[in-house]
Amino acid sequence: MHPSFEEQQLGKRRYITGFDGLRSLAVIGVIVYHLLPATLQGGYLGVPIFLLLTGYLITGSLMKEVQRTGTIHLIKFYLKRLRRLYPVLIAMLVLSTTYITLFQRVLLKDLRSIVVTNLLWIYNWWEIGHGQSYFDRFAGESPFTHMWTLSIEGQFYLIWPILLLLLVMLVKRKSLIQGIVFGLAILSAILMAVFYDPTNINRAYYGSDTRSFAIFLGAWLAMVWPVDRLKSQISKNSTRILDVTGIVCLAMVLLLYFVLQGQAPFTYFGGMFVFTLFAMILMAVIAHPGGHMNDWLTNPVFKWIGQRSYGIYVYQYPVMVFYESRVRSMGDHPVLNALAELIIILLISEASYRWIEQPLLHYDWHHAMSDVRHVFDRNAGWKKWLGAAITAAFSIVFVVGMVLKPQPPKPNHVQTQIEKSSKQVKARNDAIEKGQPVPNPSGKKQSIEKKYGLTKKQATKAQTLKITAVGDSVLADGAADLQEVVPNAYVNAEVGRQGYQAPALIKQLANKGHLNDVVVINLGTNGALSEQTIQQILSAVGSKRQLYWVTAHVPTKNWQNTVNKSIQKTAQAHKNVHVIDWYSYSKGHTSWFASDNVHPSDKGNIYYTRLIVTQILKDR
Structure with missing residues (x-):
């Protein structure tokens, strides 16, 4: 994540320009994944x-x-x-808190805890107990979710020098x-599978x-593959072996970028470890x-990105x-919006690199007090006055945001x-499980035909249908209408x-006898479907059942069109x-949706239910 600081500041050594290329590949992968998750899963x-780079360079x-x-x-x-680390971290926390305080106070919840745990480098542990999934991109998304990585690095910086010194003092054999x-790396991978x-x-x-x-693999590589002991003069055959190995490992890294799904069990049962091994060998070849x-992997573009990769990573989310x-x-213009976001990220990162990272990296902090006093001199100049005023304004709003008591959202x-x-759905599901008469969720005797725009034949036939519906909050919103x-x-x-949670759930429903011959799926609101x-959902449902898949209407998220194309395909x-094209059916009907333009309103739930029922009845 960090540019050539380790090479330059922690002992003189050959500056490995290709590491900027490796950093670029890393940050490009993360950025594309966040902007267009279905494109690079x-x-x-x-x-x-x-x-890996942190472990290798620091060790x-x-x-x-x-x-x-x-x-x-x-x-x-x-x-x-x-x-x-601190200048960019503090700048991001202050700027983000200022924005939240002024424009998005719904995110004030837990803000103090988030800021403090980030500064103490324990934010990843806070997220385990309080945060959302890294892969949940729909509601209540935190602008700080990605900062768990920096906490792990901070903990490594704090503990590893002491542990390494003890190892060197107590264990005499280098090989041991x-x-x-390397054993610590294996243990960590095992713990990932266990947890x-x-x-x-x-x-x-x-x-x-x-x-x-990943850090321990980088540390191990630094011990067995130290930079200052690698010779440039080697045989042509050795060069050829290095190049072929590097090409193969680079190809595997890029391939796994496209195929290794973040929620798949294999990822945690060795998949991520295998990826890291390929990346480690690639790093060794570089x-x-x-x-x-x-x-x-050395070129001006990669150099520019690599040197700013820390800022790009920190400011992106x-x-x-x-x-x-x-x-x-x-959702309607995912690529254009992704480009707009990318431009903003790069501009902020460049400004941070020029005016925060580089100046403070080389700043002599012994002059801090005298420089502060100089700002208040009459001859300080308008630039320093302006800088001081802007800094003071952001600091004041930051403090207000930290002490402001967040109001619980209504x-x-x-x-x-x-x-x-x-609640209504639970009561009806319980009745179905017990074989009892199912209650009318609305408690009214209003004509089903009139309310939902159905013919008498359709309404009568719908009363005999046996279906299983699995979905997210959109289905939860309209479930009572559907059961009516x-x-x-x-x-x-x-x-x-x-989506990744659905296959196991569907199998569970099948085992309990609740998976009917007609299955309705409404997923894709909270993220792209790989x-x-x-394929896992299709396998769980089986080829003998009829599957009706509802398209997503999530215009506020960039995966909407990708999800719908996948469903059509x-x-x-x-x-x-079969496709139930809720997206096309509802497009342009703003009154059918609540204020978030995603969940149907009361009126929208009526049309949502009508569409599902009529589409199923077409085949009956």
Whole structure:
């Protein structure tokens, strides 16, 4: 994540320009994944590359210091780390808090805890207990979710120098030290599998113990593949082996960017570790001066991105969250909006690099007090006065945001409707399970035909339908209406549900005898659906059942069109899959939706139910 600081500041060594290329690949993967998650579903794997680089460069520098002096100057090391990390971190926290305080106070909830845990480098542990899933991109998204990575790095900087010094002092054999470090990497990968929980992946995803295998692999590589001992003069055959190895590993890294789904069990049962091994070998090839991979990954673009990769990573999520909260057409113009977000991120990162990172990196803090006093001199100049005024304004708003008591959000109509609908659906589901007469959720005897625009034949036939509906909050919103028309509909809907959770749920429903011959799926509100997830859903439903898939209406998110194209493509390839095109049917009918333009209003739920029922009845 960090540019050439380690090479330049922690011991003189050859500046490996190809590492800027590797950083660029990492940050590009992460950015594309966040902007267009369906395009690069494994882009989140850029993070292990950052951690690899951290482990390799820091350990290499520390080992060199130990060999030269016999010890590690811990205070000096910690101060250098603080100088590198804190300026951008504090700038992002202040700027984001200022924006939240002025324009998006709904995010004030837990803000103090978030800021403090980030400054103490324990935010990843806070997220395990309080945060949302890294892969939940729909509602209540935090602009700080991505900062878990920096906390893991901070903990590594704090603990690793001491642990490494103890290893060197207590364990005399280098090979044994190397074995211990590699063993720690294996242990971390095992812990990731142990703590993996498909219903809540936060512990496995955010944990320092479960994610440190990348850092330890980088540290191990620094011990067995030290930069200062790699010779540039090697045989042509050795060069050829290095180049081929580098090309293969680069190809595997790029392939896994596209295919390794972040919610898939395999990712946590060795998949991410395998990816990190390929990235580690690629990093080793880049570091070797006898190969050509370093040259191939060296160019002005990669240099520019690599040197600013820390800022790009830190500022990306706040920009995305704040931008997407204001733009209502993300789903209709995903590429254009992604480009707009990318430009903003790069501009802010460049400004930060020029005016915060580089000046403070080389600033002599012994002059801090005199420089502060100089600002108040009459002859200080308008630039310093302006800078001081801007800094003071942001600081004041930041303090206000930190002390402002967040007001608990009032339940909106959608939340109230979902809660009411969920209670009615539970009562009806319980009755279906017990074989009892199902209650009318509305408690009214209003004509079904009149309310939902159905013919008498359609309404009568709907009363005999037996369907199972699985979905997210959109289905939860309209479930009571659906069961009013189709009394024998067994509905399992949950707010925030993502596609990867559906296969296991569908299998569970089948085992309990609740999976009917007609299955309705409404997923895609909370994130893109990977091809793997779709195939798993099809497998769980089975080819003998008829599957009706409702298209997504999520104009505020950039995955809307991708989800709908996937649904259409799936229906074309499978005879038992049918499309219920809620997106096209509802497009342009703003009165059918609540204020979020995603969940149907009371009126919209009527049309939503009518569409589902009439589409199913077409085939009956």
